[in-house]
Amino acid sequence: MIITYYWPPSGGSGVQRWLKFVKYLRNFNVEPVVYTVDNPKYAILDETLQSEIPNTVEVLKKPIKEPNNILSFFGKKSKKTSAGFLDANPSLFGKMFQYIRANYFIPDARKFWIKPSVQFLTEYLSNNKIDVVITTGPPHSLHLIGLQLKQKLAIKWIADFRDPWTDIDYFHQLPLTKKTIRKHYQLEEEVVSTADSVLVVGKTMKEKYLKFNQNIEVITNGFDDVKDESKVELDIKFSIVHIGMMNADRNPRILWKVLSDLIKENQDFAEDLQLKFVGKLAHEVFESIDKNKLNSIIEYITYLPHKEVVIFQQSAQILLLAVNKVPSAGGIITGKLFEYLQANRPILAIAPPEGDLAEIINTTKAGRVVDFDDEETLKKEILEMYKAYKKHKLVVNSKSIEQYHRKNLTAQLADVIKKLV
Numbered sequence: 152m153i154i155t156y157y158w159p160p161s162g163g164s165g166v167q168r169w170l171k172f173v174k175y176l177r178n179f180n181v182e183p184v185v186y187t188v189d190n191p192k193y194a195i196l197d198e199t200l201q202s203e204i205p206n207t208v209e210v211l212k213k214p215i216k217e218p219n220n221i222l223s224f225f226g227k228k229s230k231k232t233s234a235g236f237l238d239a240n241p242s243l244f245g246k247m248f249q250y251i252r253a254n255y256f257i258p259d260a261r262k263f264w265i266k267p268s269v270q271f272l273t274e275y276l277s278n279n280k281i282d283v284v285i286t287t288g289p290p291h292s293l294h295l296i297g298l299q300l301k302q303k304l305a306i307k308w309i310a311d312f313r314d315p316w317t318d319i320d321y322f323h324q325l326p327l328t329k330k331t332i333r334k335h336y337q338l339e340e341e342v343v344s345t346a347d348s349v350l351v352v353g354k355t356m357k358e359k360y361l362k363f364n365q366n367i368e369v370i371t372n373g374f375d376d377v378k379d380e381s382k383v384e385l386d387i388k389f390s391i392v393h394i395g396m397m398n399a400d401r402n403p404r405i406l407w408k409v410l411s412d413l414i415k416e417n418q419d420f421a422e423d424l425q426l427k428f429v430g431k432l433a434h435e436v437f438e439s440i441d442k443n444k445l446n447s448i449i450e451y452i453t454y455l456p457h458k459e460v461v462i463f464q465q466s467a468q469i470l471l472l473a474v475n476k477v478p479s480a481g482g483i484i485t486g487k488l489f490e491y492l493q494a495n496r497p498i499l500a501i502a503p504p505e506g507d508l509a510e511i512i513n514t515t516k517a518g519r520v521v522d523f524d525d526e527e528t529l530k531k532e533i534l535e536m537y538k539a540y541k542k543h544k545l546v547v548n549s550k551s552i553e554q555y556h557r558k559n560l561t562a563q564l565a566d567v568i569k570k571l572v
Contacts (some may be wrong), residue, residue, distance in 0.1 A: 152276075154293050155173045156186040156261060159204060162197030162454065164395065164486040168313055169287055170203055171375055171557040172564055179565035183208055184281065186272065187217040188264065189337040192553060198457045202522055213271050215264040219368075222246045246326075254323045257318070257334055261292040269299045276304055284570045287311040290317070294342040301345055307571040313372075316357055317434045317484060347571055353507040355482030370563050371511075372486040373555040374493035388425035389540050391499070392467035393458055395487045397428070398463055398473035399435040403501045405523065411443035417499070420537060426480035429455055429463050443508055464494035474502035476523050481506035489555045492517050497536060497547045501529070504561040 153173065157165035173183045189212035200456050204210070212499050241249060256262055272557060284306050286297035294310050301308045313527040316322075316339040317332075327335075343349055343363040350370050357367045386392075391410075414421040426440075426449045438481070455463070464470060472490045474483050481503045488508060498518025502508050521529045539545040553559065 152272075152281045152284045154183045154185055154186045154284065154296055156180070156188055156191065156264075156290050156293060157193070158185065158210070159200040159299055160196050160198050161191065161193040163193075165289075165313065166197075166200060167457075167486060168372055169412035170200060171373070172561050173208060174375075174557045175203055175561035176565060177205065178558065179562055180347065181565050181568055184279075185210045186268070187212055190214050192217045197455060197456050199458060211271075211275070213264070213463070214270055215261065218252070218260050218263070228536040231371065241548070243375050250326045253327050253454045254331045257331060258291040258295065258338055259289065261290040262295075265292055265295050265299070266489055267352060268296045272296070272300055272506070273303060276300065279457075281306070283307045283568050285309040285568075287310055287313060288316070291316055291338070293341070294346075298342055298345055301347075307347050308345075309348045309350060309567065309571070310342055312356060313352060315359075315479065315482065316342075318359070318479040320479060320483065321398075323477065324400075327570075346569055350567070353482055354510075355479075355507050359478055359482075362450075366568050370562070370567075371484065371555060372489050372490045372555045372561055373560045375557040377461055377493070382384075386425065386466050386468055388468070389420070389423040389461070389537055390425045390466075390468045391471050392427040392428055392463055392469065393430070393471040393473065394464060394490070395430040395485070396432075397430065397432045397473060398475070400477050401473045402433065402436045402439055402474040404531060405438050405526050406471075406473075406501060407439045407443040407445060407535060409526060410445060413530065413533065414445075419541075423537070423540075423545060427451065427463065428452070429460055431459075461490070461494070462488060462495050465496065467494070467496050470494060470496050470498045470567045471534055472498055472502070472508075472518075474500065474506070475509060480523075480564040483513065484508045488512070492549060492552045492555060493572045495549060497545060497549060499532065499536070517547055517552070 153169055155169050159166060173185060176183045185208065186313055251258055256455050284297055284300055286293045288294050297308045297310060300306055317335050340363055343360050346364065348366045348368060350368050351360065352371050354369060357369050360367050413454060418549060426445060429452045431453055440449060472485060472491060476479050484507050488511065492515060498512055500508060500512055500518060501518045502520055504520050504522050512518050512520055519532045521532060536545060
């Protein structure tokens with residue numbers, strides 16, 4: 152049984168991992184049952200993902216009380232926002248709400264789903280044969296469902312961390328009290344140490360959790376088959392394309408400055424350059440783009456269905472990948488990396504050169520990685536790519552990327568499950 156908050160029609164990155172695992176588990180003689188929310192308030196919707204749910208897979212749903220709905224009673228209608236987009240200049244009420252949410256909804260705003268879920272699943276698991284329960288977070292409230300079921304029923308339990316808990320990029324931005332911070336660390340340790348097995352998406356996360364549990368498995372995110380195999384034409388312009396959300400921590404200020412300098416220095420470059428963004432951008436990103444006078448060359452789309460995003464990736468001259476400039480940056484592996492690999496276009500990553508993400512890009516020879524403040528190297532890499540583009544030789548010859556296909560990753564998951572049964 153997979154316990155997940157994100158499930159179609161949810162869009163965005165959070166839904167992809169377990170939707171794809173469920174898609175392929177039957178290939179390895181594992182029958183999935185999904186338990187999810189009945190009335191969620193997803194920040195992003197993608198109805199097209201409904202078609203990827205395998206026929207006859209049992210999906211159980213239970214209503215959830217979303218405290219964010221309280222906002223709708225105050226002032227303007229509340230906006231659906233993603234966790235990584237915290238308001239940098241909140242109103243007085245906004246500050247109060249952030250403080251209350253951070254310190255009274257522990258571990259997160261989905262905590263009110265824990266008790267009814269434990270009650271419902273205790274009865275379900277007592278009357279149905281389920282060999283292993285898997286919880287996936289964030290939201291980490293779902294891990295507390297798994298923890299309580301483990302304690303009550305002695306079930307086999309796998310805790311899957313799509314993102315870190317206390318090392319997640321926005322944790323340091325939350326207005327947390329010292330008491331709340333201690334509580335988060337205590338819950339994280341209890342979950343990791345109690346689970347029969349823990350899944351993480353990178354080596355850095357594994358190294359952190361090994362002190363609590365020796366059964367830590369790295370199963371990265373990945374890419375899936377593209378249904379439309381028709382040939383996609385490359386952009387005529389020297390396009391630098393970013394897919395996905397870009398919050399303030401992910402804003403690559405160094406890139407905007409380098410591009411602005413190159414435009415001033417090189418007339419051909421100025422005429423050829425185009426920036427494309429598919430996904431929400433933070434206000435700070437727009438400010439940086441405007442400051443560097445790049446507004447005239449950007450194309451901005453807030454969201455596209457996943458199947459249309461693939462076309463943007465495949466037609467890009469360069470795929471931009473910006474990692475959050477935070478203390479935990481070395482362990483960040485964005486899910487979009489793997490779809491970038493599949494798109495088979497050169498990746499330009501602004502990230503720690505010794506981090507987990509850089510290791511994947513370097514071993515697959517899929518692109519170049521430049522450190523956050525290395526302006527000289529970034530300018531050099533962009534110019535080299537631009538020269539190749541002008542000669543119609545801007546290509547990438549990646550290797551060993553099939554290990555990141557969703558079906559191969561599901562084979563790894565099936566092995567972990569079968570070891571526990």
